[in-house]
Amino acid sequence: MYRILIVDDEPMIRKGLQKLVEQSELPIESLRTAENGVVALQRIKEERPDFVFTDIRMPKMDGLELCQHVAEMDADIQVVVISGYGDFEYAQKCVSYGVKEYLLKPVSVKGFKGVLEKLIRTKSKVSSESFIAVTLLEQWASRMEQAVWMLQDAELDLVLDEIQEELKTKHFKLNRVVDMLAEINTLLEQRLNARDVYVMQRDFDLAGAENEEAVWACFTAAIHGYLEELKAKRKGKLKDPVEEAKLYIESHLAEEVSLEEVADHIGLNPSYFSQLFKQSTQETFVQYRTRRRMEKAKKLLQQPQWRITDISGEVGYADHPHFTKTFKKYEGCLPSEYRQQMGIRA
Template sequence: MYRILIVDDEPMIRRGLQKLVEQSELPIESLRTADNGAQAMERIQEERPDFLFTDIRMPKMDGLALCERIAEMDADIQVVVISGYGDFEYAQKCLSYGVKEYLLKPVNIKAFQQVLAKLIQNKSKISSESFVAVTMLEGWATQLEQAVWLLQEEELARLVGSMSVELCGYKLKLNRFSEVLQELHMLVQQRLKARDVFGVQDELDLQGAVSEEELLERFEAAVSGILQELRAKRKGKQKDPIEEAKQYMEKRLAEDVSLEEVAEYVGLNPSYFSQLFKQSTNETFVQYRTRRRMEKAKKLLEQPQWRITDISGEVGYADHPHFTKTFKKYEGCLPSEYRHKMGIR
């Protein structure tokens, strides 16, 4: 089963590549897309793909920067660069970041299938290396989660020590060793979340580690940190990050506050914060912000001294027509019509 991520800012090209993947009849575990490199990095943090197809020219983070970030991760993600003829020099630069294949726009079926065949062949070679059985990881995750849940610090340290000895015996490459720990950490998190433990930070930073010992030290520190956070939460000393986020946003409805900014404020990874926010509010970050802006706009519209053009800026819309359009979509009428309903002329 393969995980594939397609990155391109043009919807038509994304859909075209999706269709080519689907026509290949590959056993697909997941097929996801991203509009740009920044969004692609979020997708990669959520679930690491086996194959990644990326355009060169994109807003926020282009394909070249994305390839560089992936190379820094030392991950077994096979990257295919898609470029126009005029971007060939950029595509060549990607070679220094470990990109082995590129496709020229417009992508034709034959070229795509040939590249896909090479990716599968490379994946088969990589998969033939030593690996840790999923059942082994599942067993370790269950034991670690149990020790964290019961706040058993000594047992947690013993389990990590025992697991470390076994894991080192597999003689994995350093990047694969890192991936196993990432997977194990994720499994522990999943088990805790199943118990409604959502307030723990789930980012495991292994970037830059130069040895198995360093990787294991960081892993142990991370799971121990979860235990400490859980202990503090049970004592009622832990602040609710979502309530903190709401208060932060409420004071800045007139500003263009991003999800990343709020996540940094509450000390959470943006991807995890996004999931946690949706889980806690049943709304996405953008949906919640829009609703709060519109609710504030309604309160201001009910006060005759406020001009409608001023209200749009007060709730974060520098573009007045955009505010009017959003308000109508939310409330079902224009701001001026809402005022008439309130008896304000």
């Protein structure tokens, strides 16, 4: 089953190409459209297509720029450029971005089907060159399920390291890595829920990840999330870990508290805690800590008895110039200027 994206600024042409896809009678999983390159990129991030058919001349972002962005994604996406005779020379520039197929307007049923079949043959050949057996995916999921159920962090990390090393040796495109990790997560979730003790489910969306490092960070955080969730359920721990973290940060604003230290305090894996914290607060750990420090600094600056140099230490900045620079970046003025605005002499 294949995913197709059609990009053209003319509604009638989009509809016509959609009809050609439907008439091809080939195995199509999804068929989506976009009116320009900007919308197309958003569609690609939401769900990576196997094939993109794109016009050359479009507003906001033309086909050439779209081809460039797709090439930079390092994704196994095959692109077909659709152009008129007048644009053919311009369309040839797309060769440097990996475009190998062209369709001239008006597009015929026979021509379109021929190109689509060729794309499918090429993709099937590439897919068969390197793969990971389903049995191996199932073995990984089974070992992770056991590690999660027995709360064995070290064993879980060992399996994750094996998966990462295996994927590196295969040199897969990003979209294939995403698909396989999503499949492993699904297998693990099914095994955990099959025990019929707790309902285990993690938010796991890799579609927007821009590179393999981001994909892997999201995957490992989700996997560790199962273990942390199970640990909390068994302890009957009802406290919100993010709220616990906030309270800890608040009481240690004068210290250089690290993410790892806070994660250890509330009993969570640092990688999982980092993902959970950002998902809950819409801020990274450092962004949140800095904001709370600056908010506390503003309150202290409004009290004349506090010297500015003392305030910097009270909110965790041993280096006074660093505090001044951070405050100006956050508030738009120096601490002394902020005081003057309050009618207080610096």
